[in-house]
Amino acid sequence: SQQGEEDPQALSIQEGENATMNCSYKTSINNLQWYRQNSGRGLVHLILIRSNEREKHSGRLRVTLDTSKKSSSLLITASRAADTASYFCATAIPAGGTSYGKLTFGQGTILTVHP
Amino acid sequence: DAGITQSPRYKITETGRQVTLMCHQTWSHSYMFWYRQDLGHGLRLIYYSAAADITDKGEVPDGYVVSRSKTENFPLTLESATRSQTSVYFCASRRVSTDTQYFGPGTRLTVL
Numbered sequence: 161s162q163q164g165e166e167d168p169q170a171l172s173i174q175e176g177e178n179a180t181m182n183c184s185y186k187t188s189i190n191n192l193q194w195y196r197q198n199s200g201r202g203l204v205h206l207i208l209i210r211s212n213e214r215e216k217h218s219g220r221l222r223v224t225l226d227t228s229k230k231s232s233s234l235l236i237t238a239s240r241a242a243d244t245a246s247y248f249c250a251t252a253i254p255a256g257g258t259s260y261g262k263l264t265f266g267q268g269t270i271l272t273v274h275p
Numbered sequence: 276d277a278g279i280t281q282s283p284r285y286k287i288t289e290t291g292r293q294v295t296l297m298c299h300q301t302w303s304h305s306y307m308f309w310y311r312q313d314l315g316h317g318l319r320l321i322y323y324s325a326a327a328d329i330t331d332k333g334e335v336p337d338g339y340v341v342s343r344s345k346t347e348n349f350p351l352t353l354e355s356a357t358r359s360q361t362s363v364y365f366c367a368s369r370r371v372s373t374d375t376q377y378f379g380p381g382t383r384l385t386v387l
Contacts, residue, residue: 267316
């Protein structure tokens with residue numbers, strides 16, 4: 161079963177608005193990562209937040225992590241048409257043993273930003 | 276240029292044929308991964324590798340074989356392709372220092 165579940169499945173907004181995507185997971189994690197996928201392309205890493213962090217910023221991105229609720233959110237502020245893409249959360253289980261840094265991905269949120 | 280490449284980018288094959296998807300990375304990352312992406316399932320891990328000659332099964336390994344004789348290459352073979360293996364396949368490598376994965380452009384495979 162999927163470790164990460166994302167909500168909403170699709171989001172449509174106007175340029176300049178903020179976009180918020182949520183991710184829930186089931187087991188203890190070492191870190192949670194967000195990736196973006198443009199249509200027909202590979203995934204691109206956006207931001208990583210560790211299990212002992214609560215919030216992280218990178219440019220127009222803000223990620224929060226609530227380990228007690230096993231959830232994370234990705235906020236994109238002042239969205240642009242170029243932000244149109246699918247966004248995936250991915251969880252890494254605690255390191256060690258044979259984890260090899262494996263990631264388990266959610267099904268993604270399709271974000272459409274209208275000019 | 277440095278990076279991760281996959282070949283072919285598109286492949287059409289028939290049921291029962293053997294197909295090999297290639298993955299090459301220039302960073303010398305130890306860890307490499309193969310995923311498949313299907314509508315409704317997101318990305319699912321097929322196989323992964325910690326180093327040359329060290330591989331292990333992921334979530335959906337049945338019908339696939341991998342090898343890793345060199346650090347930079349991680350080919351994925353479908354021994355006898357089935358229609359259910361029609362998918363987009365992504366290879367990735369992991370940078371340990373940042374714990375992030377870098378993805379190739381993908382191979383779109385259609386099995387008729």
